Amino acid sequence: MDYTALLPEVVLLAAAVITLLAGSYLPRRRQILTRWFTLGALLTSASAALIPLGQPATEIFTRTYAIDTPTTVIRLLVPLSTAVVILIGRSEFSGTPRESETYALLLLATLGTVVVAGTTDLLVLMAGYLLASIPLYALIGLSRTARAAEATLKTYLMGALFGVLLLAGITLLTALGSSSSYPDLTRGLEHAPPAAIAAGFVAVIIGLLFKAGGVPGHFWIPDAAESSSPAIAAFLTTIPKLGALIALARLVPVAPSSIDLPLLIAVLAALSMTVGNLAALAQTNIRRLLGWSTVSQVGYLLMPVAVITTTPTASGALLTYLVLYALTNLTVFGTVACLPRRKNLTDWAGVARSHPWLTGTLIVGSLSLLGTPPTAVFAGKLLVFTATWSGGLAWLVIIAAANTVLSLVYYLRLLISPFQTPATIPDTPAAAQTPKSPSVMPVILGIAVIVAGPIALGIGLL
Amino acid sequence: MLSVVIFLPVVIGIVLATSRRLPAAIIRWVWVGTAGADLLLTLVLTVEPETGRTLRGEQRWEWMPGIGSSYHVGVDGISVPLILLTSIIFLVCALWSVRAIDRPRPQAALFLFLQSTCLGLFAAQDLILFFVFFDLSIVGMYFIIAGWGHGNHRQSALKFFLYTFLGSLALLLGFIGLYLGATPHTFDMVALSQAGAFTGTPLVAGLVLAAIVVGLAIKTPTFPFHSWLPPAHTDAPTIGSVVLASVLLKMGTYGFVRIAIPMLPDAWRSYAWVIVVLGLVSVLYGALVALAQTDVKRMIAFTSINHMGYVILAVGAAGIIGSDTAAAQQLAVTGAVTQMVSHGLITGALFLLAGVFYDRTGSYDLRQYGGLARPAPRFAGFFAVASFASLGLPGFSGFIAEFQIFTGSIGTTWWALFALPGILITAVLLLRAFQRIFTGPTENLSPGFADLRRHETIPLAILMGLSVIVGVFPGPLLALIQPAARIVVESLTP
Numbered sequence: 001m002d003y004t005a006l007l008p009e010v011v012l013l014a015a016a017v018i019t020l021l022a023g024s025y026l027p028r029r030r031q032i033l034t035r036w037f038t039l040g041a042l043l044t045s046a047s048a049a050l051i052p053l054g055q056p057a058t059e060i061f062t063r064t065y066a067i068d069t070p071t072t073v074i075r076l077l078v079p080l081s082t083a084v085v086i087l088i089g090r091s092e093f094s095g096t097p098r099e100s101e102t103y104a105l106l107l108l109a110t111l112g113t114v115v116v117a118g119t120t121d122l123l124v125l126m127a128g129y130l131l132a133s134i135p136l137y138a139l140i141g142l143s144r145t146a147r148a149a150e151a152t153l154k155t156y157l158m159g160a161l162f163g164v165l166l167l168a169g170i171t172l173l174t175a176l177g178s179s180s181s182y183p184d185l186t187r188g189l190e191h192a193p194p195a196a197i198a199a200g201f202v203a204v205i206i207g208l209l210f211k212a213g214g215v216p217g218h219f220w221i222p223d224a225a226e227s228s229s230p231a232i233a234a235f236l237t238t239i240p241k242l243g244a245l246i247a248l249a250r251l252v253p254v255a256p257s258s259i260d261l262p263l264l265i266a267v268l269a270a271l272s273m274t275v276g277n278l279a280a281l282a283q284t285n286i287r288r289l290l291g292w293s294t295v296s297q298v299g300y301l302l303m304p305v306a307v308i309t310t311t312p313t314a315s316g317a318l319l320t321y322l323v324l325y326a327l328t329n330l331t332v333f334g335t336v337a338c339l340p341r342r343k344n345l346t347d348w349a350g351v352a353r354s355h356p357w358l359t360g361t362l363i364v365g366s367l368s369l370l371g372t373p374p375t376a377v378f379a380g381k382l383l384v385f386t387a388t389w390s391g392g393l394a395w396l397v398i399i400a401a402a403n404t405v406l407s408l409v410y411y412l413r414l415l416i417s418p419f420q421t422p423a424t425i426p427d428t429p430a431a432a433q434t435p436k437s438p439s440v441m442p443v444i445l446g447i448a449v450i451v452a453g454p455i456a457l458g459i460g461l462l
Numbered sequence: 463m464l465s466v467v468i469f470l471p472v473v474i475g476i477v478l479a480t481s482r483r484l485p486a487a488i489i490r491w492v493w494v495g496t497a498g499a500d501l502l503l504t505l506v507l508t509v510e511p512e513t514g515r516t517l518r519g520e521q522r523w524e525w526m527p528g529i530g531s532s533y534h535v536g537v538d539g540i541s542v543p544l545i546l547l548t549s550i551i552f553l554v555c556a557l558w559s560v561r562a563i564d565r566p567r568p569q570a571a572l573f574l575f576l577q578s579t580c581l582g583l584f585a586a587q588d589l590i591l592f593f594v595f596f597d598l599s600i601v602g603m604y605f606i607i608a609g610w611g612h613g614n615h616r617q618s619a620l621k622f623f624l625y626t627f628l629g630s631l632a633l634l635l636g637f638i639g640l641y642l643g644a645t646p647h648t649f650d651m652v653a654l655s656q657a658g659a660f661t662g663t664p665l666v667a668g669l670v671l672a673a674i675v676v677g678l679a680i681k682t683p684t685f686p687f688h689s690w691l692p693p694a695h696t697d698a699p700t701i702g703s704v705v706l707a708s709v710l711l712k713m714g715t716y717g718f719v720r721i722a723i724p725m726l727p728d729a730w731r732s733y734a735w736v737i738v739v740l741g742l743v744s745v746l747y748g749a750l751v752a753l754a755q756t757d758v759k760r761m762i763a764f765t766s767i768n769h770m771g772y773v774i775l776a777v778g779a780a781g782i783i784g785s786d787t788a789a790a791q792q793l794a795v796t797g798a799v800t801q802m803v804s805h806g807l808i809t810g811a812l813f814l815l816a817g818v819f820y821d822r823t824g825s826y827d828l829r830q831y832g833g834l835a836r837p838a839p840r841f842a843g844f845f846a847v848a849s850f851a852s853l854g855l856p857g858f859s860g861f862i863a864e865f866q867i868f869t870g871s872i873g874t875t876w877w878a879l880f881a882l883p884g885i886l887i888t889a890v891l892l893l894r895a896f897q898r899i900f901t902g903p904t905e906n907l908s909p910g911f912a913d914l915r916r917h918e919t920i921p922l923a924i925l926m927g928l929s930v931i932v933g934v935f936p937g938p939l940l941a942l943i944q945p946a947a948r949i950v951v952e953s954l955t956p
Contacts, residue, residue: 316528372601373594382590386529386638397638401631408627412620416608 005060005067007048008075009114015041016107023100034100035093038107039086042079049075063181064121070246073319074117081239081326082110087441088334089231098142105135106235113243116211120250122170122180122204129166132211132243133159136236140228147227155220158210162217166207172200182254194258201255202264208251211244213237214272214298222279225291230340233287234333237294238326241301249305249318265306266396273299273403280410284344286336286417289410290329293369296407297325300400303384307391317387321380324368328376328449332365334442351418359418361446366415368449371404376452464519464535467503467545468582471496471552475574478567486566493570494556497577501549508542508942517587517652518542526590530641530648534587539946540719540799541584543939544712547806548584550928551708552577554921555701558814561917564610572609573701576602580709584716589637589649592721596633596681599710600626603702610699612820618693625680625690633677633717639670640725655724657953667729674722675737682714682770684744695763696826700817703759707766707813708806715773715802719795723777724953731954734781738871741775742880744768749887757826759816761895762809765852768884769805772867773798775881779871781954788951790873795947796940797866803939804859804932811848811925815841818918823907828895831911833904838913842900844922849892851929854885859932862940 003010019034019041026033049072057068065071086093086106093099112132119125137159141152174180176196177188189197210217225233248265255261276296283289304311304318335358342348352359368375381404389397474496478489507519517536525533537545555573562569579602583595600623608619641647643662644654653659660667680687695703718737723730730737748768755761776798780791818841819826835842851858864885871878914922932939 367601373590373597378594378597382634382638383529385634386641389638390642397635401635404631405624405628408624409620412604412623416616419609 002060005052006065007051008045008079009111009118011041011045011048012079012107012111012114015045016104016111019100019107020104023104026100028097031099032094034103035086035090038103039083041107042083042086042110046076046079046083049079059120059183063183064124065118066120066250067118070249070315070319071118073323074242074246075114077323077326078110078113078117078239078242081242081330082106082235084330084334084441084445085231085235085239088234088330088337089229092229092231092337092340102139102142105139109135109139109235110239113239116243117246119247120182122174122182122185125247126167126170128243129163129207129211132240133163136240139232139236140224142232143227143229145227147223151220151223151227154223158217158220162207162210165203166210169200169203169205169207172196173204176200182250186254186256189254189256194256197256198259201251201259201261204251205248205261205264205268208244208248209268209298211240212248212298212301213241213295214302215268215275215295216271218272218275218295218298221295222283222288222291225294226285226288230287230333230337233291234330234337237291237333238329241294241298242322242326245298245301245305245318245322248302249308249315252305253309262306262309262393265302266393269299269302269306270396270399271299272296272302273400274406277403277406277410280407283410284346286343286345286348286414287333289345289414290332290336293407293410294329296403297329297369299403300381300384301325303388303393303396303400306396307388307393311387311391313383314387314391317380317383321377321384324376324380324452327445327452328365328368331361331442331445331449332369334445335361335365338442345413345417346420346423348417349420350422355418357443361442362418363415364446364449365442366411370408370411374450376449379452463503463507464537464585465521467500467507467519468535468578468585470500470503470578471574471581472578475571475578478574479571482567484567486563489567489570490556490560490562493574494553494560496574497549497553497556500577500581501546501553504545504549507537508546519585520587522587525588530646530650531588531590532650533591534650534652535582535585535591536587536652537585538949539942539944540716540950542942543799543803544584544716545581547712547803548577548580548709550924551705551806551810552580554810554814554924555704557917557921557924558701558704561915569606569610572602572606573705576606576705580705580713583713587651589640589651589654589721592651593630593634593637596713597627597630599713600630603706603710606702606705607694607698610702611697612699613697614693615697618697621690622694625687629677629680629687631677632673632680636670636673636677639666639673643667643670651721651725655953657727660726664728664732667726668733671722671726671729671733674717674726678714678717678722679740679774680714681717682711682774683767684740684771684774685747685767688744688748688767691767692760692763695766695813696757696759700814700820703813703817704810707763708810711766711770712802712806715770715777715798718774718777719798719950723781723950727954728956730781731783731956734778735877737778737781738775738875738877739778741771741773741778742877744771744774745881745884746771746887749884749891753887753891756829758819758828758895758899759813759826761828761891762812762816765812765888765892766805766809768888769801769809769852771884772864772881773801773805775878776801776867776871779874779878780951782874783954783956784874787874788955790870791951791954792870792944792947793866793873794870795950796943797863797868797870799943799947800859800932800936800939801863801867804863804929807925807929807932808848808851808858808860811844811922811929812852814918814922814925815845815848818914822911825907828898830906831899831908832902832906833900834908834911835900836904837908837911840914840919841911844914844919844926845900846896847926848922849896851926851933853889853892857930857933859929859936862933862936
């Protein structure tokens with residue numbers, strides 16, 4: 001057994017435990033140390049992910065955990081995204097009574113996401129799912145408002161329901177295939193009754209869609225995005241999706257060809273993008289709008305999953321889109337987090353004059369979510385559309401294109417809002433003035449969004 | 463060299479956008495200087511001797527080898543005239559704005575950005591690159607209309623964005639179709655234009671062509687995809703309208719000649735009659751609706767639909783192949799490209815003149831003017847010249863273009879005769895508008911109307927002068943276009 005192969009995960013786990021313990025003993029004014037420690041641990045974990053680079057893909061621990069390109073990408077992307085979240089939330093977390101606990105929870109959720117993405121075994125998947133979900137409930141509730149409590153409860157109930165569904169599906173599949181690891185399952189399911197297999201897969205997929213925040217597991221996303229604190233909103237609309245989508249991409253090829261799983265995924269993709277976009281149209285709260293927009297993004301992300309068995313480029317397209325999506329979504333949420341008091345679109349009136357750089361970042365971010373070239377997500381969309389079409393699902397590409405036009409309406413409302421003339425002076429001058437430093441982060445991200453697309457395509461689809 | 467031409471404006475634009483303390487006067491002259499320098503560079507590129515290759519200034523760098531896309535630019539006889547036109551129009555806009563006071567810094571930066579996207583589009587030899595510039599031009603124009611427009615400009619800008627973005631997505635679907643239809647898969651326009659590059663079935667080719675035609679027809683715009691154009695023009699700022707009409711609309715028609723015809727020749731031949739009908743309807747519809755307008759700017763916008771209709775008619779007619787029609791087809795394609803240039807020059811001038819109405823009185827309503835020739839003789843003179851040029855009087859570029867279009871189109875299909883009334887109606891409406899505004903007693907808003915100033919006369923003189931030069935000495939321009947038109951027609955021959 002090669003335990004060093006799990007170094008990135010071990011680093012995250014150890015860091016979570018140490019942060020929790022250290023936080024309990026450190027005096028209040030020294031809590032800042034845990035922040036630096038967490039950031040260091042996340043960077044260490046990401047660097048450790050580079051160790052297996054260049055080696056052929058393997059499956060370790062009796063073939064329950066894959067060390068391959070998707071795992072490496074996730075091991076890099078997820079800790080780095082969490083680090084960005086911590087930087088975004090720097091003024092929001094530091095000095096709060098629960099600072100170190102927040103970091104510990106973020107680390108655990110990060111670990112859970114990595115495990116969900118890396119595993120090739122249904123039972124480990126369940127463990128990862130719980131590990132990624134339970135910290136989320138606490139994180140949403142951290143802001144301690146009535147609405148946050150409601151969002152926590154909603155997420156918890158949804159999570160419990162979908163978790164049970166996932167567990168039921170896992171039980172069924174394990175019983176039918178007399179194994180829980182994917183390679184054995186592929187063989188074991190060959191002669192099982194198709195109806196039972198289908199039921200098992202549907203349950204597992206829907207359970208995972210709760211993590212991904214796609215239809216039908218999306219109900220918690222807008223509430224949580226609106227009522228949790230801004231940096232946490234950035235976290236929970238970005239990071240859990242990354243793991244869940246890779247898990248789906250690993251699961252779909254396991255199904256025997258008698259079950260038309262790709263069709264189910266395609267239909268769910270179409271539903272996700274349509275529902276997300278239609279709901280976002282009517283929103284006035286900026287974070288709720290962005291929450292719904294992430295639901296629609298899951299739809300686009302599911303497109304390559306639907307053709308993962310037939311198109312060789314689908315896996316590369318999915319990974320590229322995931323990276324670019326994470327970057328863009330963090331940018332937009334990071335921008336919004338800089339002006340936390342401006343909750344509605346109308347509150348952003350006049351921001352173009354007072355914060356031109358933030359406005360620029362918001363424009364770049366929304367154009368990227370929309371998929372306008374040459375920003376990041378355009379590159380992702382191009383690859384995903386191409387892969388899906390050549391996988392024989394041209395109808396899905398057309399639905400996605402129509403949905404992109406639909407999404408234009410609310411993304412334009414978002415990016416034009418800073419240019420409106422404010423009806424009244426929004427808040428006191430002190431509140432309108434934000435300290436200079438937090439706005440640096442989103443601006444850097446915004447620039448990255450512009451250059452990432454061409455670069456990602458340039459390096460040849462990872 | 464070509465890349466310098468493309469990216470010089472945007473680089474200067476970024477510098478302007480980030481340097482906050484520059485005084486407005488310097489910004490305006492930097493803008494004029496950049497546009498002028500870019501025009502000079504373009505001219506150098508044009509007179510550069512042929513190197514034997516088909517593309518001038520060709521540059522190619524690997525960009526996304528994984529999906530067969532590269533940074534590939536180069537110009538030929540179809541794109542050079544349009545690149546020159548783009549440089550001229552943006553210089554004219556810069557000159558026109560030397561007195562502008564409304565946020566000159568972001569305005570200059572935006573126009574420079576837009577100039578780069580337009581130049582890049584006409585130079586692109588890769589579909590993804592083409593698409594990138596296509597979409598960026600929409601974004602730039604959106605901010606120009608929303609930021610500097612008047613009237614109901616936010617609504618109009620949104621409508622513009624929605625429509626043309628929808629078009630761009632249809633285009634993207636078409637491009638993906640072209641990519642998947644070629645073996646090996648590639649986005650390179652030169653490779654895709656080679657005979658037999660598209661290997662899909664006729665049904666697939668038809669669908670891909672449909673997606674591309676819808677995308678381009680929205681941009682052009684042709685009937686029935688035109689409804690974004692009148693509000694966008696009416697509410698856009700003057701120089702925004704000029705760029706929209708003179709350069710952005712050409713992206714659609716350029717796409718027909720550059721992408722649709724050479725890449726899907728078989729499908730184009732099969733459906734050429736659809737394109738011809740689209741063109742005919744646009745010609746007549748644009749002219750008739752323009753006749754009913756009382757708003758000067760709306761009227762000019764509808765004549766644009768009419769004029770673009772001739773281009774569509776010509777490219778459609780070029781796809782109808784009979785025995786011994788090669789010469790006529792070539793004439794039609796040459797006429798189409800000439801018309802793009804000519805319309806850019808003339809309509810640009812007309813929109814500048816329309817802007818003068820708004821600057822002076824805030825009203826575009828031609829019923830509110832009368833006898834304007836007395837207080838503003840130079841204005842009346844330019845308006846008369848521009849109107850005559852627009853209705854296709856010999857001696858102006860419009861005549862050369864429309865003459866070739868009609869000779870070529872009628873040579874392949876007699877259906878083109880149906881477009882002739884379009885010319886007549888346009889003549890009637892332009893002359894009627896001129897009469898209404900400039901002759902008769904000086905009344906309503908006319909008394910005290912200030913005549914053109916120098917910064918307004920110079921740009922107008924440039925545009926009209928060029929139109930006359932093309933009209934009287936069309937030789938050099940046609941010599942530039944004809945070889946490229948021949949290649950386009952050859953690609954259509956089965």
